[in-house]
Amino acid sequence: MEIGSLAEWATAVAETAAVLVALFLPYLERRRNDRKNSRNLKIMLRGIIERALKDQNSHSLESFLNLSSLTDAGERDKETLDTARQILELFQTTEMSDSERHEEIIELLSTIQP
Template structure:
């Protein structure tokens, strides 16, 4: 019984590897793109919320307007559960702020907790 030459084995292995890459590369690329989008959304919300914690006249600030628009647009574009969770936490931050121009201590602690929850999300 012959098992074939080494060249045939190498060629077969290369074909199997090529087919595997062709099958799984799109999945890997999509997953990587989702991960990058989630990380970016998380960073934007955390950074903007931290800036809002220290501001007075929040309703007229550019950061508040940007965060509101970002969350409303990104919610429509949400493609996976992690994205939805991130956006829901961002929306909760906006709900805590509400119509306040300056945050009280309780609101600041709630927002800080929501930021911590955002930072705990594994992407």
């Protein structure tokens, strides 16, 4: 049984590395896209919530949350969307004063960082 020449070994190592890279690249790409999508979701949510605070109208936030439950963002960014739902509940509650509600919303909004 012969071990083979150095060139054969170099070729085998290069082929193995090429196969590993080919298998790993899609995973890396998907992960990169997921992070980018999560960041974009947080930026959009922050803008919608800030606008809702300014206008004292949460309809756009409610619509956005309803639509996001139909996408893959529902599972990927569960924690962020749960925080946004808590903010929506605060908008809809009548048991707090406006200033208390505003402070709570700002506190929750600070947890949504892109």
